[in-house]
Amino acid sequence: MMAWRFAYPDLPHSPTRRTRPSARRFTLKAGRGSGVGEWGKSGVRGRMADSGAVTAQILDGKATAAAIKDELKVRVVKLAEQGVVPGLGTILVGDDPGSRAYVAGKHRDCAAVGIASIQVELPDTATQDEIAAKVQELNENPDCTGFIVQLPLPKHVDTNTILGLIDPAKDADGLHPVSLGKLVLGQDGPLPCTPKGCVEILRRYDVPIAGAHVVVVGRGVTAGRPMGLLFTRRSENATVTLCHTGTKDLGAMVRTGDIVIAAAGSAGLITADMVKPGAVLLDVGTSRNAEGKIVGDIELAAREQAAWIAPMPGGIGPMTRAMLLTNVVEAAEASLPQ
Structure with a gap:
């Protein structure tokens, strides 16, 4: 069996470039640990070079969304010229x-x-x-x-x-039955904003998707269900397992994930012992705790296991809004005479 090796480079906190994962080897630099990971049949295997706790690096949705909006400004100006x-x-x-x-x-x-x-x-x-x-x-x-x-x-x-x-051509959320049907069939159309934002933030941080085992926890129409459709496209080429709050032995399922996307809307559902070392965590679910504070599905302690995390709040939420704007601009561009 051939194992693929990828690189997680040191990245700026404000990613401004569109990138596609291409590097074959990576070095993890998080907290006190550093090491090498690889994709293979068993997923990402993080081998820590020294002992000690690891704190996940942040996939900064606010900074990434700001960069996307700067790019959209340029596209909007070009549209105005036409x-x-x-x-x-x-x-x-x-x-x-x-x-x-x-x-x-x-x-x-x-x-x-x-x-x-x-x-x-x-x-x-x-x-x-x-x-x-x-x-x-x-x-x-x-x-x-x-x-x-x-x-x-x-x-x-x-x-x-x-x-x-809604006119499918004006479906900004990408959730019209026609849009979802096109996604299933692999046809062009507006994509659901939250799954699209998850893919985009991983690309911009050069987190490899191809060959990864992606575990999605949640079955909602806006995030969980369409998530698997995006990540299994040929352009992403991941393998997806879809779980939910009724999944038997959820922890065992989540522990197999190279990339774990928590979108169940259940506070603290994903605990540290459910995350394998070096995994990438995307916290999509939102709920409020007893104090009324917005919290995600992934408990704070899970960061000690992960290589990267898109936290809640500040991770996927801003990306979802940025993808809504992107869908609107793309629809405007599609309306231009060919």
């Missing part, structure tokens, strides 16, 4: 503080890169027909390049029906 201004539409139903803050953040991001904002707000008493009418308005609005319906919707609304009304 008479096209990308526009992001949002439909917010109700007055949930979390949803309102999230939508406001998206529009701040738009302003930062030159994307126009189209905001639609409805009371939580809005009927399904009223929401559907607003979806149709954005479908027909030429100033709207792509849009989202902020979830969750009120309980009296059929969410899947509303999402199905």
